[in-house]
Amino acid sequence: MNDATIPIGSMVPLHGPSAADGHEFRNGMIMAAEEINQRAGILGKQIVLFFEDTGLQSPAELVRAAHCLINNHKVHAIINGYNIGAQNAEYEAIADAGVIYIHHNTLLQHHDTVMSDPDRYFGCFMGDPAEYWYGQGFIKLISSLRDTGEWKPRNNKIAVISGNKPYSVVIANAMISASRQFGWYPVTSPVIVKSPTDNWNEILDGIRQHDPAVLAVTQYHTGDLARFQIQFMQNPIPSLLYLQYGALHKTFTDIVGDLANGVIVGTMIGLPRDKMGRDFANKYKARFGAKSTPEVGCQPYTSLHHYAIASSIAGATSGPGGAAINRAVAQSLLDYPYRSVSGTIRFHQKWQAAIPYPDAVHDPSLGIPHLFYQIRGPNQHQALIAPEPYTDAKFELPPWLPTVHK
Amino acid sequence: MEGNLGNGETTLLDTLTRGIEALGHGFAVWSDSNQLVTCNSAFSRRFNIENSQDLKGLTYDAFLAVVVDKGDIIIRQSKQDWITTEKAAMQGNLTRELVFADSSIYRLECFPDEKGGFVSFLQDVTHTVRNEQTLKTERDKSADTEQVKSRFLRAANHDLRQPLAALKILIYNCIETQSEEIRQQALHNMDVSVSIMEDLLGALLNIGQLDAGRVEARPSTFQLWTILERLKIQFGHQAEEKGLELRVRPSRLALVSDRALLERILSNFVGNALRYTATGGVLIGCRQAGDHIRIEVWDTGSGIESENHENIFKEFFRISDAQMYRKHSLGLGLNIAQRLAEVLHHKIAVKSIPGKGSVFSIEVPTGNIWHSDIGEPEINERIGGEFAGLTVIVLEDDQILRQALVDLLDRWGINVIIFDQYNDIQPQILALDNEPDFIITDYRLQGSIQGTDLVIEINDTLQAPCPAIVVTADTNPTLIDMIRQQGFPVLIKPVSPPRLRVTMHNLLYEPELVPELS
Secondary structure, eight states: OOTTEEEEEEEEOOSSTTHHHHHHHHHHHHHHHHHHHHTTTBTTBEEEEEEEEOTTOOHHHHHHHHHHHHHTTOOSEEEOSOOTTSTTTTHHHHHHHTOEEEEOOOOTHHHHHHHHOTTTTTTEEESSOOTHHHHHHHHHHHHHHHHTTSOOOSSSEEEEEEOSSHHHHHHHHHHHHHHGGGTOEESSSOEEOOSSOOOOHHHHHHHHTTOOSEEEEOOOOHHHHHHHHHHHHHSOOSSEEEEOGGGGSHHHHHHHGGGGTTOEEEESSOOOSSHHHHHHHHHHHHHHOTTOOHHHHHHHHHHHHHHHHHHHHHTOOOOTTOHHHHHHHHHHHHHOOEEETTEEEOBOTTTOBBOEETTTOSOGGGSEEOEEEEOOOTTSOOEEEESTTSOOSOOOOOTTSOGGGO | OOOOOOHHHHHHHHHHHHHHHHHOSEEEEEOTTSBEEEEOHHHHHHTTOSOGGGGTTOBHHHHHHHHHHHTOBOOSSOHHHHHHHHHHHHHTTOOEEEEBTTSOEEEEEEEEOTTSOEEEEEEEOHHHHHHHHHHHHHHHHHHHHHHHHHHHHHHHHHHHHHHHHHHHHHHHHHHHOOOHHHHHHHHHHHHHHHHHHHHHHHHHHHHHHHHTTOOOOOOEEEEHHHHHHHHHHHHHHHHHHHTOEEEEOOOOOEEEEOHHHHHHHHHHHHHHHHHTOSSSEEEEEEEEETTEEEEEEEEOSOOOOGGGTTGGGSTTOOSSTTHHHHHOOOSOHHHHHHHHHHHHTOEEEEEEETTTEEEEEEEEEBOOGGGOOOSOSSOSHHHHSTTTTOEEEEEOOOHHHHHHHHHHHHHTTOEEEEOSOOTTHHHHHHTOSSOOSEEEEESEEGGGEEHHHHHHHHHHHHTSOOOEEEEESOOOHHHHHHHHHTTOOEEESSOOHHHHHHHHHHHHHOGGGOGGGO
16 A cells, blocks of 8 residues: 555445445445545545455454454554444454544444543544433433323333344343333333344234333344334234334335334434435435435445544544554544534544434534434335424324324 | 923923823822813823823813713713712812723822812822732631631531530440440430431531532433432331321423432422421422422421411521420521522422421423433443343452453443352352342362352252353363363453453353354
8 A cells, every 4th residue: 555545444244134234334435435535535645445344243254354454454444334243342453553443333332342441442433322322312202202292102111122132232221221210111121032033923912911102122133123013013012113223224114015104213323304414315326326325324424524534633644553643533533523414423532432412412513313213104205203403204193003092 | 291481490390391201100280270280191191182282271170071071981970970079079189099991990189289279190009909809809708708617616516515415415324224225225315316416517518518609500401200219219218117108299300400409409308398297198299380390398297387487498497496306407408408499590489387287399490301311420331231230140269350350340230249258159149139140250269169060059059050151261172172061151361351242142142152052
């Protein structure tokens, strides 16, 4: 690699269950690099991208990918979407090399690892908030719907079904622990299910006995959620229904069709429907096709831009062994919030993770919005129902709920 | 300056003029008809008049009018009133302090001459006056502090004497008595006296902090229920002991206040309500009142006469002399509550009917539920991680390694149980409050005990298999295979946190990924 370029690595799942997202992450990186390079790159140097496939996102695959990018390509930074399941194993190689790492793993583990040794993990950032906030944010959403009278729950009972990955377990635990403060009563501990799961009926029968007014599923695989939704609609429980991130995918509504109408889904990082978000979505689809998903590609796209700005302010970037220079880049990332197409990325000084709005900050200009959608049909835009000021629709009572409860 | 004098006198006048100019202070001479004869440039410039000639011939009234119109001088009355005041001061030879817009302060003094005229002398005294003001402020502050200190000491002296005197007698009785019953009663009374002194010192400390302005409100939005639930736990036992019913109406409302200070106020209300209620009960509830929430504490106690509704919030006020000892009341709680409410800008009120009971209430602004924080200062795995709240047994002899492991598990929110003695593990397991969720054990423990054997013993005691991880520094492949064949995942020391995390996760949530279990 010559000195006139800046090598940037990206660890993306290009095969396996997350491959669809992985390709969008790759697209986001490509688009950001093209835009930055058209503007003379970072400090006059062109960005060169290197991708490593992380497949099933196991610790071994992530560690291998990080070593390859650091040792073979001497990358100055690694920027990517999520790789869930590696349990931060890749942090060690990155910390040893002293390069910058921005990911979107949405994991609370990141807080713990960074805070356990801030000096060692100075370069590790999470470009979106931890999954923990999904739990608290959802409880606030249903409490707000209840308190504003948009929905009148028939009781205060909530049931939570969790996937068996840390991501799902943390969200489920956060929902349960926040619920009591807001006047909800969890009917059981989270019911943990394996993935993939074909038979949801047995689990639903167990939940039905408790008659909850709210049912939340924190499993996130699109296929599992689609099977859940189809089986749920065979004999719906009269509950408000929340499904985790995977239900945001177009493939979910493609499989489930109108049976998904009324489901609430959320994301800690997405694409608000303001002018910046819309312009980006149009540009992205023009570049990668009408079926591409800018809501996913925006994650590393945003972080590569943030990195470019921070590096320019720091005045230099460095490959492995250049920790002193990269510390200045890390400090700029912490010091300079960036209003991206996804909202404001403002890193928490200790967690080195994006701060969520309105979960952790009350000013929408100081945090990335935790967006809540309600599915309205396979051929329609999902309705963005919270938080203000990003909404474009009002919550509607799901079709399986008796209108008497409205 | 100028004058109509001869040559010799001109030389003298030049000398005087130079001297007066060099003086640096303002200097002006007025005739017996109060007209300005001459002034130096320091005088005219201070009033923002570039050429001293422009002032010549002006009467004192006209001069003052020009000065006001220039706007450089700060006056706190009407123009005419100020001119009248200043003129009277001149005639009375009084010294005046003039404050200018640039915050400088000048002293203007007038000295009469023999011919009926007078001389004005204008001197910059900004620093002198400022220093005096600073000294006065410091003096006042010091006097306030002294006053607070002596009030504090008076109060302490006043209220600590009684329980101290009681304590002395009780100790003497305790020593003297042969009766176990009397001794027990004396000990109980001593306990009461000490708790009164504790309460008093705590209350005085609060008052001291309030007096010193050290109590600051840190408002946030939070759910009212978080406080109500704590009050229920805090006072539930006390109510039960008195045979009173303590009811707390659940609330889903969000409010804006300082969580700790509001809780102190409400604790005070509830504590008082329980203290002055003999039968019946106490109810804590709330009502929405416009953009405020009124939190109310109802009791069925003795009630308060209307003439005392204001007095009860005064420092050291007690309705009767017997109140302190009979009810353990210090007469400070409601005063503190009211002063804390002032810090928070919340309104406190009382309604009461003697013989029927009282309602103490506080009004707090309603909050936005989206802004509600859950009272956790730091979001980390200790409060929300996948392992938070689990119980783990750690069997490790090496103190340094064990401490490192305990620190790591603690950071993940895990309750760690350590056993030092391995000979008699069964009663130790049976004595646990919670059954362990899993075990981390060293393979070779002291006294040639194998960790795997202990795990089997624990499982036998629990009558259920508890997931376990074996850690060892021995890298002998035969040994590691042997442990794995017994169904235990093995980690080599020093244990890497990510590896431990993955193994723990798999054991708990995805056992199908643990090859040793298959």
